[in-house]
Amino acid sequence: MTSTDNATAPAITLTIAGSEATGGAGAQADLKTFQQLGTYGIVALTCIVSFDPKESWNHRFVPVEPGVIADQLEAVQECYRGQLDTVKLGMMGSPATIGTVATALRSQDWRNVVLDPVLICKGQEPGHALDTDEALKAELLPLATFVTPNHFEAEQLSGLSIEDEDGLVAAARRIHEISGAAVLAKGGVRLAGPDAVDVFYDGETLEVLRAPKIGEVAVSGAGCSLAAAVTAELAKGAAPLEAARTAKAFVTRGIERRVSSNAPFDALWQG
Numbered sequence: 001m002t003s004t005d006n007a008t009a010p011a012i013t014l015t016i017a018g019s020e021a022t023g024g025a026g027a028q029a030d031l032k033t034f035q036q037l038g039t040y041g042i043v044a045l046t047c048i049v050s051f052d053p054k055e056s057w058n059h060r061f062v063p064v065e066p067g068v069i070a071d072q073l074e075a076v077q078e079c080y081r082g083q084l085d086t087v088k089l090g091m092m093g094s095p096a097t098i099g100t101v102a103t104a105l106r107s108q109d110w111r112n113v114v115l116d117p118v119l120i121c122k123g124q125e126p127g128h129a130l131d132t133d134e135a136l137k138a139e140l141l142p143l144a145t146f147v148t149p150n151h152f153e154a155e156q157l158s159g160l161s162i163e164d165e166d167g168l169v170a171a172a173r174r175i176h177e178i179s180g181a182a183v184l185a186k187g188g189v190r191l192a193g194p195d196a197v198d199v200f201y202d203g204e205t206l207e208v209l210r211a212p213k214i215g216e217v218a219v220s221g222a223g224c225s226l227a228a229a230v231t232a233e234l235a236k237g238a239a240p241l242e243a244a245r246t247a248k249a250f251v252t253r254g255i256e257r258r259v260s261s262n263a264p265f266d267a268l269w270q271g
Helices: 003-008 026-036 066-079 095-106 126-143 151-158 165-179 222-235 240-256
Strands: 012-020 040-052 058-063 086-089 112-115 182-188 195-201 206-212
Touching: 012 026, 012 066, 012 222, 026 040, 026 222, 040 066, 040 095, 066 095, 086 222, 095 126, 112 126, 112 222, 126 151, 126 165, 151 165, 151 182, 165 182, 165 195, 165 206, 182 222, 182 240, 195 240, 206 240, 222 240
Parallel strands: 012 040, 012 086, 086 112
Antiparallel strands: 040 058, 182 195, 195 206
């Protein structure tokens, strides 16, 4: 590849995440978001999650073997060594997976590590889920430069109860204190009021991002796509607050144009 080609090549964005077969969330949503926002998306899969239409559309969870995850990351990192400096972390699913991913991340320098801290999956046993949550806090949160917790995850990471916008602001501040990362805490439809509210805080700048709610039910893939949009914008050189604003607008448009199916929930469209 010539220097001219390098100058015009798209930014490369890696997602380390689970597969969600219906296409609304997970690595599928990440790759579509990366493509739509003009970056070259690549993926290392951590698990396979499929909804079960026979059991109230709960999750069926199958982990990828840690050695297979390590192989994927070895291939990715060697292939794009010197080009890849931005990664999004999604569904991990087990302490073993988290340890494998953390080891790979530590093997190189990263400009942007966006952590979407998926702290619970309905297909996991409660004790296993708790162990996974603790491993994520211990091994991945310290590596993150940008964190995108939803309402539940923000409560778990901050140790605070979030009942309103002020509570979301306090949680964002607390998560930044713990991690040192920029934080985009997502209230979404879970807080009362006419707007879907998210809070950005990076230790200096606090901004509340608002958009009118589109219904009162969460849309599948909104959280994944928001974090992926932040990742893409950071990879292209945007400042964290600018990336957060763009991601919020991207997800709002995707919710407006959401896709319905036979499932009892809609999916965000990244088009």
